[in-house]
Amino acid sequence: MSSEINNYITRSYNKKGYVILNIFNKNEIDGLKKKIKKKSEIILKKKKWNLSLYHTCVDDDQNQKITDQKNRFINVNNKIINKINKNRHIKNILQNKWDHSKFLIPDQKYLIGKTKKTSFKNIKKNEIPFRIVRPHKKKKYISAAPPPHVDVNATRVDKKKNKGQEYIGSSIQFTLWLPLIGFSKKYTLRLAPGSHKFNHPVNTLERNKKYVSSVFSKKYIEKFKFKRLNLKKGQAVLFDDNLIHGSSLNMGKITRISMEFRLYNFKKVKLSK
Numbered sequence: 465m466s467s468e469i470n471n472y473i474t475r476s477y478n479k480k481g482y483v484i485l486n487i488f489n490k491n492e493i494d495g496l497k498k499k500i501k502k503k504s505e506i507i508l509k510k511k512k513w514n515l516s517l518y519h520t521c522v523d524d525d526q527n528q529k530i531t532d533q534k535n536r537f538i539n540v541n542n543k544i545i546n547k548i549n550k551n552r553h554i555k556n557i558l559q560n561k562w563d564h565s566k567f568l569i570p571d572q573k574y575l576i577g578k579t580k581k582t583s584f585k586n587i588k589k590n591e592i593p594f595r596i597v598r599p600h601k602k603k604k605y606i607s608a609a610p611p612p613h614v615d616v617n618a619t620r621v622d623k624k625k626n627k628g629q630e631y632i633g634s635s636i637q638f639t640l641w642l643p644l645i646g647f648s649k650k651y652t653l654r655l656a657p658g659s660h661k662f663n664h665p666v667n668t669l670e671r672n673k674k675y676v677s678s679v680f681s682k683k684y685i686e687k688f689k690f691k692r693l694n695l696k697k698g699q700a701v702l703f704d705d706n707l708i709h710g711s712s713l714n715m716g717k718i719t720r721i722s723m724e725f726r727l728y729n730f731k732k733v734k735l736s737k
């Protein structure tokens with residue numbers, strides 16, 4: 465029976481480019497929230513406040529510092545990483561794509577493209593990025609929720625050429641997106657099911673310095689249908705790095721908090737000693 469479920473989940477993943485998985489328990493989610501709160505307090509300099517009301521506690525300047533690319537990560541304990549490591553569905557999906565299921569989660573400097581190498585010492589720090597997105601107001605907070613893109617980082621530049629057209633290169637990572645606050649459609653990741661099957665032409669990308677990944681032109685995005693998921697506490701979305709996602713505005717009333725675990729193909733990551 466369990467292998468049937470596995471097959472079903474892998475098949476569904478292959479079709480849609482993402483899958484919802486039950487991974488963490490309530491205590492683990494609360495522990496992660498606590499860490500993000502504590503890290504924010506370095507800038508906020510206050511103790512008695514509620515993370516879901518973050519947007520009422522910060523000014524733009526403080527928010528900028530807290531959500532700065534270089535800073536927005538926490539160090540999680542091995543128990544959290546092991547939960548991902550031991551998940552059978554994740555193992556199967558990785559195996560299916562890479563012919564092995566060994567992943568590593570590089571350090572933040574590598575993830576944001578500041579270096580092309582990482583090391584075991586850095587990996588052991590378990591630096592996991594988080595996102596804090598305040599409720600949406602027109603023409604504000606835009607950079608917190610980047611426009612539609614695929615997760616192309618500095619290491620994924622092996623563009624393939626076909627009939628003179630350049631396409632984004634092959635997949636080397638999966639993203640596991642985990643909401644900590646904000647689980648309904650008003651808050652969650654906005655993604656285009658099935659878009660991972662397309663070869664995305666490089667010339668449909670618009671370089672924009674505000675974001676880690678290049679974003680697609682509006683015209684290219686028009687042909688895809690987007691959806692947002694309803695999730696439960698402890699559930700995470702595993703998605704393909706060729707899946708288009710973005711413009712995940714926070715349409716709710718409270719601050720959204722999420723984390724993203726980047727599972728890299730260990731054979732494709734350059735390691736220094």
Ligand SMILES: [Fe+2]
Nearest residue numbers: 614615677709
């Ligand atoms: Fe992304």
